[in-house]
Amino acid sequence: MKKILSRTLLASIFLAGTAFTASAAQNITIGTEATYAPFEFMNDKNEIIGLDIDIMNKICDELKASCKIVNQSFDSLIPSLKSRRIDAAIAGMDITAERQKQVDFSKVYFDDSSIQFITLKDTITSIDQLKGKKVGIQNGTTYPKYLSEKYPDIQAVSYDSYQYAVLDLKAKRIDAIVASSLVAAEWLGKESDIVPLGEKITDHAFFGEGLGIAVRKGNEKLVNQFNQALDKLRANGELDTIYKKWFNK
Secondary structure: HHHHHHHHHHHHHHHHHHHHHHHHHEEEEEOOOOOOOOEEEEOOOEEEEEEEHHHHHHHHHOOOOOOEEEEEEEHHHHHHHHOOOOOOEEOOOOHHHHHOOOEEEEOEEOOOOOOEEEEEEEOOOOOHHHOOEEEEEEEEOHHHEEEHHOOOOOEEEEEEOOOHHHHHHOOOOEEEEEEEEEHHHHHHHHOOOEEEEEEEEEOHEEEEEEOOOEOOOOOOOHHHHHHHHHHHHHOHHHHHHHHHHHOOO
């Protein structure tokens, strides 16, 4: 009887420990920066929505995980991963060699490797005219490095959110903005006084090969879980459905 009770007790302890581990694995805190439409932004109900959010929710469904999405500044996402305040970050983040030194990434879930300069209508007509001018960029992006190397005569003005950059552009406190071509397209579609400046620019050395979900360096388990979920969503057509929802293509 003692041996049976002992084995039963050991089994109970083992199962309890397994249940605790599974429960812990199902809670994932994801950081984002909700001013980057159509990838992530706030709706009129103060909810975070967008392409990235739809994809992340689908991934969490596949993993049967309880996911909490938190809104914070873009340039704080990688530090928050490194300090374990969040477990993952999805925020229209390009997979670049520089970022891969600090964090690991899932597979590419969206190819967004081009940028677009935008400006006010009836002002500047070419990028060459930006010499000595102020161009808005977002903190934590790869754009400051790009401007400093490709257009050293441009004065980069950093913002925590592109919303403030657009306000300053309209107030003529800056002369242009550089952003993801897809994000720029959102403003071009909504703001009649904002126009594209030059053609879209693709440079994988600066803007990476596409967007990925960032996790802490060495967290192979979570990367593999995300990749498996993305593979399934790509195979069953759900990723395409999300793309079409936000980009009509």
